[in-house]
Amino acid sequence: MSTGEKPRVVIVGAGPAGIRAAETLVAAGLTPLVIDEGERAGGQIYRRPPQGFERPPEVLYGSEAAKAVALHQTFEALAAAGRLAHHPRSSVVAIAQGRLQVLDGAGSRWVAYDRLILATGAMDRIMPVPGWENAGVYGLGAMQIALKAQGAALGRRIVLAGSGPLLTLLAVQLLKAGGQVAAVLDTAPMRQQLRGFSGLLARPLFAFRGLMMRQRLGGLYHAGVRLDRIETDERGPVAMLWRDAAGRSQRTACDTVGLGWHLRAETRLADLAGCDFVYDEIWRQWLPKADAVGRASPDVYLAGDGLRILGADGAEVAGRLAAAACLQDLGLPAPDIHADRRRLVRLSHFARGVAKAFPWPAxxxxxxxxxxxxxxxxxxxxxxxxxxxxxxxxxxxxxxxxxxxxxxxxxxxxxxxxxxxxxxxxxxxxxxxxxGRLRGQAPVRPAPIASLLQEASEG
The missing domain is CATH 1.10.10.1100 (BFD-like [2Fe-2S]-binding domain)
Incomplete structure (x- = not known):
C-alpha cells in the first residue's frame, strides 16, 4: 500500500457479520471489497429468494423479518452508492501471501488485501445415521434454504431429527408453509434441556419464542430419542426407526428425512490464513483462536459463526467488532465498542446455554x-x-x-x-x-481443474 492510498480490506461473506463489518468500514471512509458465494447478500440465515419471488419477508423470516430487511437494505444502499465493491457468486478457494484465489463465472483471479475479514458462517452439523447416505436425506439447513429460496418443501411426509433450535424452527416453518411433518425427533433428553435453561434466560424473548414454537408442534415432538436407522428402498427413505425416551421401538413412515445437530463452524479459510485453533469442549469442535474482538493475526480478523457460534444477532455484533479492530490496527478512527463487547458477553452466555441444552450426541x-x-x-x-x-x-x-x-x-x-x-x-x-483435526488444504471448494491450471489474473 503506497502512501496516501486507502488500505484494501477484503471481507469474505455477505451474511450478517460481513454486512455489519462492511457498514463499519464504510463509515470510516474505506471502500471494502465483499466476496460472497451467494447471488444476493444476506447469508444463509437471511437467504434471499430470486428476483420476482412473491413471498413477503414476514413469511420467509418470521419474527426476524425486520432484521433481515434492514440488513438487505443496508448492503444494497452501500453497493448502489459505490461505497463497497460486491463480488457475488464468487468462491475463495485459496489464500497465500496476502492474496485470495477467487473463482467466479469468468475463471480464476488473485485478489490482494491489506487486511482480511473472514465472515464465513457455519453449516449443518450432521450425525451419521444408518441409511443417511441415501437420496432423500438432507441437512436441516438445506431444507430451510429450499423453503426460503424457492418456497419448496423437500418431501411429502417429512421426519426431522437432531437437536437444537433449528430443529423446532424448521418444523414450524414447514407446517406453516403447508408441509406434512410426520415427527420431530430430538436426541436431547428433556432433563438435559432444562440444565441449559439458565443460559437461555440470557435472551428471555428468544427462549419464549422457542417454547411457543415447541408448543405448536404438540405430539409431533419427541425428546430424548435414540435414532436407529433410516429404512430405505430404491427411491429413498420409507421410514425412520427410533426409540423413544422410555426405550420403546418406534417406526415413523416418511419419504424424506432432515438431520441436524445445531451448527459446525466453517473454518477452512481461517486454517489457510494461518489462524491457530483450539478445541471447544462444549461445542465439541475445533474453532479458530482470536481475541475478544475477532483479531486472529496482524492482518486477519474473524467474525460470525465461523469464529463463535452465536447466531445471527451475535454475527452482527461480531462483524462490527472485527471491523473496529481492523480500523484500530490501521490507525483509523474506530467506533466505540464497549456496548457491543457487553452484548457479545450476553450472547455468548446464551449460546453456551444452547450448547448445553442441546448437546452433540457424542x-x-x-x-x-x-x-x-x-x-x-x-x-x-x-x-x-x-x-x-x-x-x-x-x-x-x-x-x-x-x-x-x-x-x-x-x-x-x-x-x-x-x-x-x-x-x-x-x-x-x-x-x-x-x-486432532483435519488440516485444511486448497482448494477449499470443488473447482474446475482448468481454472486451477490456468494462470490466474490479478484482481
Whole structure:
C-alpha cells in the first residue's frame, strides 16, 4: 500500500457479520471489497429468494423479518452508492501471501488485501445415521434454504431429527408453509434441556419464542430419542426407526428425512490464513483462536459463526467488532465498542446455554454400528475407521491417509466431527482433542481443474 492510498480490506461473506463489518468500514471512509458465494447478500440465515419471488419477508423470516430487511437494505444502499465493491457468486478457494484465489463465472483471479475479514458462517452439523447416505436425506439447513429460496418443501411426509433450535424452527416453518411433518425427533433428553435453561434466560424473548414454537408442534415432538436407522428402498427413505425416551421401538413412515445437530463452524479459510485453533469442549469442535474482538493475526480478523457460534444477532455484533479492530490496527478512527463487547458477553452466555441444552450426541456417535457410512463422499464406514486406529494411532489425519475419510468433495465438512468421535472412542482416548483435526488444504471448494491450471489474473 503506497502512501496516501486507502488500505484494501477484503471481507469474505455477505451474511450478517460481513454486512455489519462492511457498514463499519464504510463509515470510516474505506471502500471494502465483499466476496460472497451467494447471488444476493444476506447469508444463509437471511437467504434471499430470486428476483420476482412473491413471498413477503414476514413469511420467509418470521419474527426476524425486520432484521433481515434492514440488513438487505443496508448492503444494497452501500453497493448502489459505490461505497463497497460486491463480488457475488464468487468462491475463495485459496489464500497465500496476502492474496485470495477467487473463482467466479469468468475463471480464476488473485485478489490482494491489506487486511482480511473472514465472515464465513457455519453449516449443518450432521450425525451419521444408518441409511443417511441415501437420496432423500438432507441437512436441516438445506431444507430451510429450499423453503426460503424457492418456497419448496423437500418431501411429502417429512421426519426431522437432531437437536437444537433449528430443529423446532424448521418444523414450524414447514407446517406453516403447508408441509406434512410426520415427527420431530430430538436426541436431547428433556432433563438435559432444562440444565441449559439458565443460559437461555440470557435472551428471555428468544427462549419464549422457542417454547411457543415447541408448543405448536404438540405430539409431533419427541425428546430424548435414540435414532436407529433410516429404512430405505430404491427411491429413498420409507421410514425412520427410533426409540423413544422410555426405550420403546418406534417406526415413523416418511419419504424424506432432515438431520441436524445445531451448527459446525466453517473454518477452512481461517486454517489457510494461518489462524491457530483450539478445541471447544462444549461445542465439541475445533474453532479458530482470536481475541475478544475477532483479531486472529496482524492482518486477519474473524467474525460470525465461523469464529463463535452465536447466531445471527451475535454475527452482527461480531462483524462490527472485527471491523473496529481492523480500523484500530490501521490507525483509523474506530467506533466505540464497549456496548457491543457487553452484548457479545450476553450472547455468548446464551449460546453456551444452547450448547448445553442441546448437546452433540457424542456417545451415540462413538457407538455407531460398524456398517454405518460415516463419510458419504468416499463411502467410509465406522468399521473401516476403527480399523485405521491400529495403524494410525488414533489421529484423524492418519485415518484420512489410511482410510480416505474426509478426502471427498466436502473435505470432511460433514464427516470430520463424527469421524473424530469414532476414532477417539476406538483408541480409548478420554478426550477427543487428542485425535486432532483435519488440516485444511486448497482448494477449499470443488473447482474446475482448468481454472486451477490456468494462470490466474490479478484482481
Amino acid at each position: 456417545e451415540a456417535v462413538a457407538e455407531l454400528p460398524g456398517e454405518t457410512v460415516v463419510c458419504r463422499c468416499e463411502g467410509v464406514t465406522a468399521a473401516a475407521l476403527r480399523e485405521t486406529v491400529a495403524f494410525g494411532g488414533g489421529e484423524v489425519n492418519r485415518a484420512k491417509s489410511l482410510g480416505r475419510v474426509g478426502m471427498g468433495r466436502c473435505q470432511g465438512r460433514y464427516c470430520e466431527l463424527a469421524a473424530t468421535e469414532i476414532i477417539a472412542g476406538s483408541a480409548g482416548r478420554d478426550c477427543v482433542r487428542a485425535a
